[in-house]
Amino acid sequence: MMRIDSIADGRTVRASARIRCCILATGLCAASAFQACVLIAGEAIPGNPETKVDAVEENVQGIKIVDRYRWLEDQQSPATRDWIDRQNRHTTAVLGKFARREEISRRLGELMNVDAVGLPTVRGNRYFFSKQEAGRDLPVVCLRDGPGGRDEILLDPHSLSKDSSRTISLIDVAHDGKLLAYGIRAGGEDEVEVHFYDVEGRVDVFDVLPRARYFGVSLSQDKKTVFYARHGEAGSRVFRRGLNRDSERETLIFGEGYDAGIGISPELSEGGRYLLINVWYGSAAKKTEIHALDLQGSGPIVPIVKDIEARFSGAAIDRRLFVQTNWNSPNGRLLEIDLQDPARDKWKEVIPEQPAAVLHNFSLTGGQLYVNYLENVVSSVRVLDLSGKAIQEISFPTLGSVSSVAGEWSGSEAFFSFNSFHVPTTIYREELKTRETSVWARTSVPVDSDRFEVRQVHFSSKDGTSIPMFLVHKKGLVADGNNPTLLSGYGGFNVSLTPAYSARAVLWIEQGGIFAVANLRGGGEFGEKWHEAGMLARKQNVFDDFLGAARWLIDNRCTRPEKLAITGRSNGGLLVGAALTQAPELFRAVVCGYPLLDMVRYHRFLVAKFWVPEYGSSEDPRQFETLLAYSPYHHVRPGAKYPAVLFMTGDADTRVDPLHARKMAALLQAETGSGRPVLLKYDTQLGHTGARPISQSIEDLTDEFSFLLEQLR
Numbered sequence: 001m002m003r004i005d006s007i008a009d010g011r012t013v014r015a016s017a018r019i020r021c022c023i024l025a026t027g028l029c030a031a032s033a034f035q036a037c038v039l040i041a042g043e044a045i046p047g048n049p050e051t052k053v054d055a056v057e058e059n060v061q062g063i064k065i066v067d068r069y070r071w072l073e074d075q076q077s078p079a080t081r082d083w084i085d086r087q088n089r090h091t092t093a094v095l096g097k098f099a100r101r102e103e104i105s106r107r108l109g110e111l112m113n114v115d116a117v118g119l120p121t122v123r124g125n126r127y128f129f130s131k132q133e134a135g136r137d138l139p140v141v142c143l144r145d146g147p148g149g150r151d152e153i154l155l156d157p158h159s160l161s162k163d164s165s166r167t168i169s170l171i172d173v174a175h176d177g178k179l180l181a182y183g184i185r186a187g188g189e190d191e192v193e194v195h196f197y198d199v200e201g202r203v204d205v206f207d208v209l210p211r212a213r214y215f216g217v218s219l220s221q222d223k224k225t226v227f228y229a230r231h232g233e234a235g236s237r238v239f240r241r242g243l244n245r246d247s248e249r250e251t252l253i254f255g256e257g258y259d260a261g262i263g264i265s266p267e268l269s270e271g272g273r274y275l276l277i278n279v280w281y282g283s284a285a286k287k288t289e290i291h292a293l294d295l296q297g298s299g300p301i302v303p304i305v306k307d308i309e310a311r312f313s314g315a316a317i318d319r320r321l322f323v324q325t326n327w328n329s330p331n332g333r334l335l336e337i338d339l340q341d342p343a344r345d346k347w348k349e350v351i352p353e354q355p356a357a358v359l360h361n362f363s364l365t366g367g368q369l370y371v372n373y374l375e376n377v378v379s380s381v382r383v384l385d386l387s388g389k390a391i392q393e394i395s396f397p398t399l400g401s402v403s404s405v406a407g408e409w410s411g412s413e414a415f416f417s418f419n420s421f422h423v424p425t426t427i428y429r430e431e432l433k434t435r436e437t438s439v440w441a442r443t444s445v446p447v448d449s450d451r452f453e454v455r456q457v458h459f460s461s462k463d464g465t466s467i468p469m470f471l472v473h474k475k476g477l478v479a480d481g482n483n484p485t486l487l488s489g490y491g492g493f494n495v496s497l498t499p500a501y502s503a504r505a506v507l508w509i510e511q512g513g514i515f516a517v518a519n520l521r522g523g524g525e526f527g528e529k530w531h532e533a534g535m536l537a538r539k540q541n542v543f544d545d546f547l548g549a550a551r552w553l554i555d556n557r558c559t560r561p562e563k564l565a566i567t568g569r570s571n572g573g574l575l576v577g578a579a580l581t582q583a584p585e586l587f588r589a590v591v592c593g594y595p596l597l598d599m600v601r602y603h604r605f606l607v608a609k610f611w612v613p614e615y616g617s618s619e620d621p622r623q624f625e626t627l628l629a630y631s632p633y634h635h636v637r638p639g640a641k642y643p644a645v646l647f648m649t650g651d652a653d654t655r656v657d658p659l660h661a662r663k664m665a666a667l668l669q670a671e672t673g674s675g676r677p678v679l680l681k682y683d684t685q686l687g688h689t690g691a692r693p694i695s696q697s698i699e700d701l702t703d704e705f706s707f708l709l710e711q712l713r
Contacts, residue, residue, distance in 0.1 A: 048669040049086035061624045072662040087680040094677055098706035105702040110446050111503040112698055117441035119406050119417050119427060123177035128170060137164040137693040155182055164693035165685050175221045187652030188687040206243050216265035221272035229264045236264035238277055254301055261609035269316035270409045274339060282613030283493050288312045292339050304342045315364050317409055324362055331527040332359030350388040358527045365407035365414045366432040372402055377468055377498055377525045399454050401498035419501040421472040422452040447506050451475060459552035462544040469518040469549050470499060473509055484513040484712040485559035487549060491520030491542035492571040493614055494531045504701060514558055518549035535614050537626050543578045550586045562588050565708050569593035570656055577632035584642045589711035591704050593648040594688050597660040599631035605657040636667050644676035644711045652687030
């Protein structure tokens, strides 16, 4: 049997310590019923609820691993449900002691309970968009008929559930704006029911596509057919279905032979002639394929891009397919492919790779190319003709983020949104003939942005790599080491963390704090090389970058460990989980939301096979060594002085299994030697996505701030 000492990266988990822990674990069941009191706001609160130990021992790649809380993986067992209830009661008791809860909740209501409009989908002279109205819990789907028309609510989810647990999202709108597809989601889970709505008659029509995980739903121009991909246990499959009640049921047209770790999504070209089918090999999307079906003919589906280890995504006008790719260009470039003659030697480069800017996304709008670049993690938009010739560059008032551009290919207007940490979202409309830009919608939030300062700093990570970080705080803030600081990051899946507005950031800064966002390797801020530097065997770079950010904040007297908190969600939950187990002395408090934490077993649950290209799998011996070297659940040390931790998850998380937070909360509660609280806030209705009522979001953030401000005071 291999010794557990032999772990990659020179980091070790001593076999003797782990064996001692495993032996002790079998006798902890009775002892764990006793927990010391926790001091909160000057008042003693009873310690953690009792958690039984029922150890499971297994051999993984020659290493013995003991899991004391495997029983908590069974989400529906009576024992797990009872444990969740007791944890929630304890968490509510602890967080309810924060004296300023009402003040924090009231301010969050002012920041979040406001009118907000989403980027419109333009069809003819009609604008379809989501709208969050002040005083209402959920966003509605609206129609504005013509530029001067009034906003009319088409779809209102408030009637679907008394507790606002069911939400509605706009999925697609037919070319003439007379039919739309929308999804109904329960509790924030990824699965939706797909409904069809007759805009003229203001009524649902046709049958419903049943609750499932859909990757792309596209309505044909004649409104007689819908194309969609549905993901199941066997993988993703593309179907065609007639929309008349007398039409045939769904017909499988693509996807057989692709396994469950591969995603497939269909999309119709502008004009509706071609069905483009995108195949992506896991969420890391290191490799993608594009296939095309000519709907005007009777020929087969033709592979356009295949057998290239690179990422491709495209949009078509007539027979011209424009493709964004990192093939032989880590920062991205744009190619043109003739769908009637797609031989690789015929591909044309329209926009070459830029040495100092990453091609983030592009849109075909108003007969032009709108290209969104990231330059040092800041958005810029360039307008070009279809040959790649520059027309104009759009400027913005401060460091911030720009959405992709919305509009019709044959239209005369373009829409895009802009926001920053302290600047709420503004949607702009550009008149293409005159190049005049006007505000189409602005989120009106009672915040004085002029009082805030956004700056970007750079620091050296453990291996010397320069890492950028945004800092947001009040103007004139003094760096004396006493500022409460909230640090976040992500570092994975080619995701770029650009400056984006959040009520969390505004409220934190108003409390005198520093809000910090580190742009870690594993993201897409500097192209594919940056992504590759933080995935698979190089994943430890992400954690080193994050710890480097914390040390820079401390060394530069922005804060000190007693005033430093970290927060992360999903892959960011893994990030803060690794940080708190690798360097607990750097932090006073941690908010860990919807996280992955048991990296030895993560790939077995829900849709986690999609993430194997990003993280690896313990079924591979070498990848197992890497995973075990940083897996937070396997690096909790008995008696270590861990920060205070608030775990957040919920039953309806159908993406990252809530078992990670359950098991880690139980383990940290048993092992921490700091006396600081380890809490689990477990929502029995909501889940991973942002589809949640405003009232619930305010409550969640109130809990976070109650926890953080109490710990950092």
